[in-house]
Amino acid sequence: MRSLPPLNALRAFEAAARHLSFTVAADELHVTQAAVSHQVKALEDRLGLKLFRRLPRGLMLTEQGQALLPELRGAFDRIEQAMNKLSVLGNEGPLTISLMTTFALTWLVPRLHRFQAQHPTIDVRMLTTQRLADFAREDVDLAIRYSANPGVPGLRADRLFNDLLTPLCGVVYRERLKVPADLLRVPLIETTGDLDWPVWLQAAGIRQPPRIQAMMFDSTKIAVDAAMEGAGVAVGAPFLFKTELASGRLFQPFDLVVPNGKAFWIVGPESTAEQPKLKAFRDWILDEAKADLATSQLTVSHP
Numbered sequence: 001m002r003s004l005p006p007l008n009a010l011r012a013f014e015a016a017a018r019h020l021s022f023t024v025a026a027d028e029l030h031v032t033q034a035a036v037s038h039q040v041k042a043l044e045d046r047l048g049l050k051l052f053r054r055l056p057r058g059l060m061l062t063e064q065g066q067a068l069l070p071e072l073r074g075a076f077d078r079i080e081q082a083m084n085k086l087s088v089l090g091n092e093g094p095l096t097i098s099l100m101t102t103f104a105l106t107w108l109v110p111r112l113h114r115f116q117a118q119h120p121t122i123d124v125r126m127l128t129t130q131r132l133a134d135f136a137r138e139d140v141d142l143a144i145r146y147s148a149n150p151g152v153p154g155l156r157a158d159r160l161f162n163d164l165l166t167p168l169c170g171v172v173y174r175e176r177l178k179v180p181a182d183l184l185r186v187p188l189i190e191t192t193g194d195l196d197w198p199v200w201l202q203a204a205g206i207r208q209p210p211r212i213q214a215m216m217f218d219s220t221k222i223a224v225d226a227a228m229e230g231a232g233v234a235v236g237a238p239f240l241f242k243t244e245l246a247s248g249r250l251f252q253p254f255d256l257v258v259p260n261g262k263a264f265w266i267v268g269p270e271s272t273a274e275q276p277k278l279k280a281f282r283d284w285i286l287d288e289a290k291a292d293l294a295t296s297q298l299t300v301s302h303p
Contacts, residue, residue, distance in 0.1 A: 005046050010072060012039035013051060017069045020059045094123045095277050098133040099144035102221035103264060106240040107292075108144070108285075115284050122277050130218055135269050141278055142268040150265045156273045158282065160264040160289040164237045165200045166257045168250055172230035177253040180204035187214030187232030189223045196235045196260055203258040224250065239292070264289075 004010075015025035016036055026033040044051050051065035061069065099108065104126055112124065133143040135155075150157045169177065173186055183206070188197055214232030217223045224241055227234040228249050238257065244250035266282055273279065 005043050006039075009039045009043040009046075011076075012036045013043055013065075014069065014072045014076060016040055016052070016059065017061055017065055018073070020061070022059070093121075093277070094125050095142070095281055096125045096127065096140050097142050097144065097281075098127045098129060098138075098140045100130060100146060101128045101219045102236075102240065103144050103146070104128050105221050110243075111288055114288070115281065118284065119277070119280055122280065124281075133267075141272070142266060142281060145265045145267045146262060147265070148262050150267050154270055155267055156270045157265045157267045158286055160266055160285065161239075161293055162263045163260050164239065164257050165196050165235050165260050166238055166252055167200065167233050167235050167254060168224055168227055168238065168241065169233040169253060170228040170230050170250065173227075173233055174251045174253060177233070180206055180254060180256070183233065189214050189226055189232040189234040190216040191220050191223050191234075191236075192216055192218045199260045200235055200256070200258055204254070204256055 011029065012025065012031075012035075015028050016022050019025050019028070022036045022040070023033045026036045029036065040051065047064075049064045050062050051068065053060040053062060108126075116122075116124065127140065132145065133140045135143075144160075145157070146163070167177070167183065176182060176186060180201070183201070190197065215223075215226055217226065220234070220236045220240070223234040224236055224244070226232065228244065233253075238245060238252055241250055245252060266285055268278060268282070273282075
């Protein structure tokens with residue numbers, strides 16, 4: 001079977017034949033006139049045929065060029081139609097996202113309706129788990145990860161925002177917390193896998209870790225819910241609980257807000273990063289995070 005000529009050469013011929021001008025074809029293809037002329041000459045040499053007659057004031061198709069043009073034009077039209085169809089298919093159907101319960105309930109779910117309004121054909125499915133997604137083995141398109149640096153070869157990671165820490169409590173402990181040292185005398189609610197309390201306590205100048213522990217949960221959202229019910233004092237990011245703070249059900253007893261060195265990231269395989277529905281969601285959530293930070297009154301403070 002005879003091998004096909006290079007696509008660039010066929011594209012150069014098609015554009016030049018349509019315009020009967022190497023110069024106009026070059027403008028359309030965003031290359032130089034010499035590049036178009038060279039590609040056409042290489043195609044003629046490969047075919048052993050003359051496709052153009054070079055005239056003093058332009059080009060004229062030979063009989064062979066006239067025969068090739070409509071077939072090539074039709075082929076390019078079919079390629080364009082196929083790519084358009086693929087683009088439409090790539091922007092429809094389910095989009096599966098793996099993420100943590102706290103991020104899902106406190107930040108993403110309350111604003112997800114805005115994404116669905118913009119992209120009604122994309123069915124968003126969320127899998128809440130603390131486990132990292134395995135894109136090679138699981139039916140997961142994107143993941144929200146919480147780490148210092150999720151960089152892994154083959155993955156694209158975009159930072160949404162840095163995590164921040166401050167004590168959070170319900171009305172039961174609001175009046176008992178006048179200064180940070182008061183935390184040594186109340187139950188503290190821990191979150192498994194994270195050492196957030198020591199980070200905040202050290203920043204507050206408390207060197208001795210508290211001995212009173214109330215409960216431990218695998219979700220900051222559950223820990224904060226328990227704090228609101230009076231089980232103790234939790235520690236977490238106040239921007240994730242703005243609604244509860246505004247309602248008066250949750251309180252931030254101290255102004256000190258410190259970073260814990262971790263961040264929330266939107267992560268997915270590099271190989272699928274430009275798929276329309278994945279790109280649409282990534283662009284949307286990055287814009288949402290940027291807007292949320294811009295309107296937030298929370299800042300990092302220091303003792």
